[in-house]
Amino acid sequence: MENSISINLPIAVTYGALENVLKQQFTGEVIPKPEPGKEANPYAQILDVGIAGSSGREGTIILHVQLKILRTLLKRDRVDLYVLATVGYDNERQQVFVQQFNMESKTSSSFYNKALEVLVNKVAYNQIIQRTRVSLQDIIGGQLNKVNGLLAEGLKLKGLKLLGSVNQVAVQDIALLQEKVSLNLQVQANLEADIFDLLGLMPPKESEVLS
Numbered sequence: 711m712e713n714s715i716s717i718n719l720p721i722a723v724t725y726g727a728l729e730n731v732l733k734q735q736f737t738g739e740v741i742p743k744p745e746p747g748k749e750a751n752p753y754a755q756i757l758d759v760g761i762a763g764s765s766g767r768e769g770t771i772i773l774h775v776q777l778k779i780l781r782t783l784l785k786r787d788r789v790d791l792y793v794l795a796t797v798g799y800d801n802e803r804q805q806v807f808v809q810q811f812n813m814e815s816k817t818s819s820s821f822y823n824k825a826l827e828v829l830v831n832k833v834a835y836n837q838i839i840q841r842t843r844v845s846l847q848d849i850i851g852g853q854l855n856k857v858n859g860l861l862a863e864g865l866k867l868k869g870l871k872l873l874g875s876v877n878q879v880a881v882q883d884i885a886l887l888q889e890k891v892s893l894n895l896q897v898q899a900n901l902e903a904d905i906f907d908l909l910g911l912m913p914p915k916e917s918e919v920l921s
Contacts, residue, residue: 714900715897715898715900716897716898717896717897717899718895718896720892720893720894720895721892721894722891724889724890724891725761725771725889728761728891729759732759732760732761733759736756736759737756737757738755739756740752740755741753741755741756741777752780753780754789755778755780756775757776757778758774758776759776760773760774761773762774763887763889764888765888769797769885769886770795770796770797770886771795771797771886772793773791773792773795774790774792774793775793777789777790777791791813791814792813793813794811794813795808795810796808796809796810796811797809797886799883801882803845803847804847804850804880804881805844805847807844847880850879850881854876857876858876861873861874861875861876862875864904868910869905869906869909870903870906871903872903873901873903874900874902875899875901876897876898876899877899878897879898880895880896881894881896882895882896
C-alpha cells in the first residue's frame, strides 16, 4: 500500500482534563509507595490533586496536593501542599520531565511547615523527581497497536471503511501555557478508504437543513 499521508495536528488540552486524569491516578496513593516484598511504612496518603498553569511564566505549572499525614510526629488530618514545577520536553526522545520544583506547605504552624517541607522535598526528590521522565512514545505505542489492529480488519466510519496502518505518531513541542497545554501531533500512515455509503457522506439538502 503506497497511499502515504502525513498529518501535523495542533492539539490543546485543558488543565481541567489533565486534573481529572491526575485525580484518577493518584487519589488514595501513599507516599512513598511500598516496595515489593517490603512492609509498607508510608509518610502520607494523597487525598486530592489539582493542577493549573502559572501566570508567572510559560513552562511552569502549579500542583495542589492535599495529603493526610500518617507519621506520628507530624500527624494531621489534612495538609495542603503547593508545588511550583518547571517542566521540560525532549522532542527527540519524546519524554516529559520535571526540571526543577519548589514546594510550600500551608498550615498555621511555621515549625510544622518547615518540618513537612524538608520531609516531602526529600521524598519527592527520591520517589518522584528522579522518576519523572515519562516516555510518551511508550504510551502511544500501546495505543498504536490497538489502532493498527482495527485498521487491519477495516475501521468503519460514517459511510466509509479505512484500511492500512499508522506507521508513526510523534508528539512535538509541548508548551505549558496559562490556560492550557499545547502540542503538535505528527502522524504518518499508509491508508486507503473504501466508500460504501456515498449518500451518507454528502451534506444534507438545503430543504432538509431548513426543516
